[in-house]
Amino acid sequence: MSGSRGELPPLVDYLVVPAVNLTLAFLVSGLVVLAIGENPLAAVRIMLSGALGYAEGVGYTLYYTTNFIFTGLAVAVAFHAGLFNIGAEGQATMAGLGVAVVCLAFDGAPWWLVLPFAVAAAALFGAGWAFVPGWAQARRGSHIVITTIMFNFIAATVMVYLLVNVLGKPGAMNPETRTFAEATRLPPIRDMLLPLGFDVGTSPLNPSFFLACLAALLVWLLIWHSRLGYEMRVFGFNPTAAVYAGIDPARVVMIAMMISGALAGLLAVNEVMGVQNRLLLEFVGGAGFVGIAVALMGRAHPLGIVLAAFLFGVLYQGGAELSFERPKISRDMVVVIQGLVILFAGALEHLARPPLVRLFRRTRLAAEA
Amino acid sequence: MPIAPIPDAQVPALPPAIELVGIDKRFGGVHANRDIHLTVDKGSIHGIVGENGAGKSTLMSILYGFYQADHGRILVDGREVRIRSSADAIGLGIGMVHQxxxxxxxxxxxxxxxxxxxxxxxxxxxxxxxxxxxxxxxxxxxxxxxxxxxxxxxxxxxxxxxxxxxxLFRGAETLILDEPTAVLTPAEADHLFRILRRLQAEGKTVVIITHKLREIMAVTDTVSVMRRGEVVATWPTAATTVERIAEAMVGRRVLLHVPKASSVPGRTLLAVEGLDVRDGRGARLVEGVTFDVRAGEIVGIAGVAGNGQSELLETIAGIRRPSAGSIRLGAEAIGGLDPAAIRALGLAHVPEDRHRMGLVLALEAWENVMLGYQDDPAYQAGVLIDGRAVRAAATDRFRGYDVRPPDIRLRTGLFSGGNQQKIVIGREMERDPDVLLVGQPTRGVDIGAIEFIHRRLIALRDRGKAILLVSAELDEIRSLADRVLCMCGGRIVGECRPETPEADIGLMMAGVAA
Structure with missing residues (x-):
């Protein structure tokens, strides 16, 4: 995919097409905002300044971005192997269990000591939860879309059971574990930068953001520069050719799903160890599903995913500010806008392509003549 | 034949069924059709030949309303028309049978x-x-x-x-057939030709697009040759020869039969004994097949498609599992091993269907050069793939096999069929395998490339390698193979010399003379 030449120059393919899709999404969103009697331009201004206008806002935006990078990468890795992993939500949920168990077991130990174990546990639990649907598809032919959706529900109910009956704080009304000790929590970026003389404002942004960037780099190496990634892509594009090439399809399906699940699981490091500091219900908050839109919009390329994740971070943080500033635009309205972006950038991804391809042919013809 | 071919010089009594005047079409930088003038007489069978990418399909797509010409006029029955969609074409009595x-x-x-x-x-x-x-x-x-x-x-x-x-149900008076015999057995093709002649006798006009010269000679009245977007020649078929047409297509003299010395078979490199293959439901696809291929010989398997040849190749390559029998590669028993293990023992495989199996069209061309050889230590750099080494190998293959355009980063699907096949053949032959399995080496490949591929196969044989060839083209088997095995219903029903008359081999393929 990288650098491959098709009908459009790569620059147009990767930048102009998404930009056009976004513009369309915002135009329609503007009409919706107009319909409820608000000024769309003012709404855009509030969203942008809320998400990017001050240090604290930027921190929140990047905190959301971190989650979306993990789930976007998770969906993309499976995608390259021709698998549609809808289960990032459930895989991240189960990974939360892994992170919480590690943090509670090492409670009080310094975070930098606990972090490697928490990351390993998150990846392991996420991978384990994705392995079962992967195995079922590879060996029994059950379709991964169906099984991963079902596994989201199973993960959610398992979590309820565990938090109510097993892990829950005794005597508490809320189904959640006790809070981790201060030292074990991932410190906010602000606390890390203050001694250096920078004050970036209070936000949940923590070192797992760098983990997300590292994961993006590793996924890039995996997909385009490793043998396993090559085998995944061959299988994803042409399973018959994969068999011809001596690639074991069952192995590729299971490994791709486990890597995908592990990436989704890393979200729990950010949320459980970095922000909530305890295990609670529904801490994933739909990021697993946003990951699908992020992966589609980012064309399953790590760089695109980081950019798309940032865009959705802006939408989440800016949207929160917007519903706060303009009570008429409720939280649900913001969800509508996000939905429109997903619709245009994901589902209607090819809406703007044919006219662009035609336009390009014509300009090239004109340039030649 | 009811209607005699009308020589170009004469003025036909009826207006031509179709007349194309100065058709010109570009796709971006590609000049697909260049100032095309073509007259298809009413009630004739008109062949259009040319290599892949010569512009035949573009021209017919313009006539059928899929594309609009940049310049030029189209006349149907002497009247100028505009064809903006296939519905327009159908309305004008033009029908198309796609490949x-x-x-x-x-x-x-x-x-x-x-x-x-x-x-x-x-x-x-x-x-x-x-x-x-x-x-x-x-x-x-x-x-x-x-x-x-x-x-x-x-x-x-x-x-x-x-x-x-x-x-015909839609009232077609002119029928366009795009590569109509590409998927037909020789008998089916003959049946088709009989149908076309009957249609012609009824006054219908037929246009056949093809790159097979045999059928041009067999069925057409007039032949037009296209090369690089231009019509370079139009002749009454009876007044020309296969050699002349081939030369016009390629732009140089081509050898339709590559000369080869008689084979000097050495030791047995591939031995198959009592091989049975069943499908998932237990039906026998290959039954009790026994043969061997020795060093320095090409063994051809003739048979109507679907008689177990594909399954035989796939089983030897490890893609299918045999249900009984043995396969030996040199001294090693390979029956039941996986494709990677078999490849490592010195067997290479050019699969019958390059799109389905031999290539991943969505990948860049250089990435396909390591397909099947992704485990090769020469392509590894630590835990990663040594892209530079693979690309160097790809550049080398592209040069050695004259792949055009010589751009290894181009997406594989954008190469023409012949060049895709050269990528596959180059990949498999350059490993210098002891045994090469080749399925349909020249299906959908231009004449110029066919000669090239045949030369390479013979050169490999002359280096003392064993080649097992499966082809639907009896001509190809007869000109390449040193021995011919006939397959029918999953069994080998006979063995003969390649000089055996085509009709006799055909009977054997049908299982008659077994």
Whole structure:
């Protein structure tokens, strides 16, 4: 995919097409905002300044971005192997269990000591939860879309059971574990930068953001520069050719799903160890599903995913500010806008392509003549 | 033949069925059609030949309304027309039979024939009209097919007849067939030619697009040769020869039969004994097959497609598992090993279908150069793939096998069929395998490239390697193989010399002389 030449120059393919899709999404969103009697331009201004206008806002935006990078990468890795992993939500949920168990077991130990174990546990639990649907598809032919959706529900109910009956704080009304000790929590970026003389404002942004960037780099190496990634892509594009090439399809399906699940699981490091500091219900908050839109919009390329994740971070943080500033635009309205972006950038991804391809042919013809 | 070919110099009595005047079409930087002038006489069978990418399909797509020409005029029956869609073309009595059939496989023949031409919300009227037509055409033209059968259950030849019926049901006076025999057995092709002659006798006009010269000679009245977007020659078929047409197509003299010395077989490199292969339901695909291939010889397997040749190749390559019997590669028993292990022992495999199996079209060309050899230590750099090494190998293969354009970063699907095949053949032959399995080495490949591929196969044989060749082209088997095995119904029904007359081999392929 990288650098491959098709009908459009790569620059147009990767930048102009998404930009056009976004513009369309915002135009329609503007009409919706107009319909409820608000000024769309003012709404855009509030969203942008809320998400990017001050240090604290930027921190929140990047905190959301971190989650979306993990789930976007998770969906993309499976995608390259021709698998549609809808289960990032459930895989991240189960990974939360892994992170919480590690943090509670090492409670009080310094975070930098606990972090490697928490990351390993998150990846392991996420991978384990994705392995079962992967195995079922590879060996029994059950379709991964169906099984991963079902596994989201199973993960959610398992979590309820565990938090109510097993892990829950005794005597508490809320189904959640006790809070981790201060030292074990991932410190906010602000606390890390203050001694250096920078004050970036209070936000949940923590070192797992760098983990997300590292994961993006590793996924890039995996997909385009490793043998396993090559085998995944061959299988994803042409399973018959994969068999011809001596690639074991069952192995590729299971490994791709486990890597995908592990990436989704890393979200729990950010949320459980970095922000909530305890295990609670529904801490994933739909990021697993946003990951699908992020992966589609980012064309399953790590760089695109980081950019798309940032865009959705802006939408989440800016949207929160917007519903706060303009009570008429409720939280649900913001969800509508996000939905429109997903619709245009994901589902209607090819809406703007044919006219662009035609336009390009014509300009090239004109340039030649 | 009822209607004699009309020489170009004479003025035909009727206006031509189709006349193209100065058609010009560009796609971006590609000049697909250059100032094309073409006259198709009414009631003639007109062949258009040219290599892949010569612009034949573009020209016919313009005539059928898929594309609009940048310049030029189209005249149908002497009247200038504008064809903006396939509906316009159908309205003008132009019907097209595509290479890839446009049929709904789960529908019956009747439903497919009326599809899109039902005429009214109630189907009964169109159905009875179509039923009458199918019966009449079956009687008149030998277009026999059962109107109530499900299309997916028909043979390829029958499906093609359904396509022709569809066009005739829509009132086609001029029928365009795109590579009509690419998927047909020789007998089916002959049947098709008989149908076309009957249509011609009824006054229909037929245009055949092909790159097979044999069928041009067999069935057409007039032949036009295209090269690089231009019509370079138009001749009455009777007044030209295969060699002249081939030369016009390629732009230089080509050898249709590559000369080779007689083989000097050495020790046995591939030995197959009592091989049985069954499908998932237990049906026998290959039954008790025993043969061997020795160093320095090419063994050809002749047979009508679907008689177990594909499964035989796939089983030897490790893609399918044998249910009984043994396969030995040199001294090693390889039956039941996986493709990677078999490849590592010195067997290479050019699969029959490069799109389905031999290549990943969505990948860049250089990435396909390591397909199947991704484990090769020469391509590794630590835990990662050594992209530079693979690209160097790819550049080398591209040069050695004259792949055009010589751009290893181009997406594989953008190469022409012949060049894709050169990528596959280059990849497999450059490993210097002891045994090479080759399926349909020149399917959909230009004449110029066929000569090239044949030379390479013979050169490999002369280096003392063993080659097992499966081809649907009897000509190809006869000109390459040193021994010919005939397969029918999953069994080897006979062995003969390549000099054996075609008719005798054909009988053996049908299982008659077994």
């Amino acid at each position: 890839q059939f446009m049929l709904v496989e789960t529908f019956t023949v009747l439903e497919n024939v009326i599809l899109g031409a039902e005429g009214a919300p109630r189907l009964a009227a169109a159905e009875s009209r179509a039923r009458g037509l199918i019966e009449r055409l079956a009687r008149d033209y030998g277009l026999t097919v059962d109107p109530d059968r499900i299309v997916g259950e028909l043979s390829v030849g029958e499906q093609q007849r359904v396509e022709i019926l569809k066009a």
